Amino acid sequence: MTGYADDLALAHLLADRADAIATSRFRALDLRVEAKPDLTPVSDADTAVEREIRALLAEHRPADGLLGEEYGAQPASDADGRRWIVDPIDGTKNFVRGVPVWATLIALFDADRPVVGVVSAPALGRRWWASLGAGAYAGPGPAAGERIGVSAVRRLADASFCYSSLTGWERAGRLDAMLDLMRASWRSRAYGDFYGYMLLAEGALDVMVEPELSLWDMAALVPIITEAGGTVTDLAGRPAPAGAPGTESSLVATNGVLHADILTRLDRPAEH
Known part of the structure; x- marks a missing residue:
C-alpha cells in the first residue's frame, strides 16, 4: 500500500x-x-x-x-x-x-x-x-x-512500433523520420488513442509515439507506463506531461531500452 x-x-x-x-x-x-x-x-x-x-x-x-x-x-x-x-x-x-x-x-x-x-x-x-x-x-x-511490465526488446529491428496516424507527423515536419522508423521496425501498426500505450505497458509492443496530445489524453497513461518499467518523454526528451492545462505536447513512450534511439531517429529534419 x-x-x-x-x-x-x-x-x-x-x-x-x-x-x-x-x-x-x-x-x-x-x-x-x-x-x-x-x-x-x-x-x-x-x-x-x-x-x-x-x-x-x-x-x-x-x-x-x-x-x-x-x-x-x-x-x-x-x-x-x-x-x-x-x-x-x-x-x-x-x-x-x-x-x-x-x-x-x-x-x-x-x-x-x-x-x-x-x-x-x-x-x-x-x-x-x-x-x-x-x-x-x-x-x-x-x-x-x-x-504488468514492458518488454525487454533491445533492437528496433525486433520491435513492434505503434503510432496513431501520419497526418500529425506530416504537419510537424517529421513524416520522413516516421516513415524511416516504420521501415526499420520489425512491425508497425496504428492502434491509436490510449490502446497502443496500454499494449506497451503490457509488453505487447515496444514503442508508441504521437506528435500532439492534450493533457487529458496523456495524464493517466504516464503512471501506468512508468510503473510498468517504461519511459515517457516528449520529443525533446523532457519528462511528460508537463502538467500545464490548455497546452499540447508530443509523447514518446517506450520500453526504456529503445528510448534514446527513438528520440534520435525522430529528431531528423524533414527532407526537401
Whole structure:
C-alpha cells in the first residue's frame, strides 16, 4: 500500500460509474453527437460521464482541483494543491462509430506530477491502473488484476512500433523520420488513442509515439507506463506531461531500452 492507495480506490469508483454510463450509451440508436469548436466530435456520453465524475469528486475530494476535457478547469482550494485530470471518453470517434476501442482516462496530479492513473475500457472488458511506487496492473477490474511490465526488446529491428496516424507527423515536419522508423521496425501498426500505450505497458509492443496530445489524453497513461518499467518523454526528451492545462505536447513512450534511439531517429529534419 502507498500514500495514494485511497486515491486509486476512488479512481476505480469513478471508472466504475463512468463505465456504467458510457456502456449504456454505446451503440445507442438515440446517441447525440455534436461538433466542438475544433470540429472534433462530442457525444452525450462524454458529457454525462464527466458530469458524474465531477459530482463524485466534489463529494469525495472537494479541496482538489479538476481538469476535464468537456468542462474545463476547476482550481484546487490550495494553489499548489492536487488536481484530477479526466478524459471522459478517449476515442470518441471510435465510440460514435461503434468501434469498441475507447476508454475513460482518470489521473491524479500531486506536486505537478501524475501519481495515479486509471484507464478503463469496458467494451474491451479491460482496465489498467497504477499508483506511484505500487506497480502497474491490468485485468477486468481491481479485484482481478495482474501485474504488468514492458518488454525487454533491445533492437528496433525486433520491435513492434505503434503510432496513431501520419497526418500529425506530416504537419510537424517529421513524416520522413516516421516513415524511416516504420521501415526499420520489425512491425508497425496504428492502434491509436490510449490502446497502443496500454499494449506497451503490457509488453505487447515496444514503442508508441504521437506528435500532439492534450493533457487529458496523456495524464493517466504516464503512471501506468512508468510503473510498468517504461519511459515517457516528449520529443525533446523532457519528462511528460508537463502538467500545464490548455497546452499540447508530443509523447514518446517506450520500453526504456529503445528510448534514446527513438528520440534520435525522430529528431531528423524533414527532407526537401
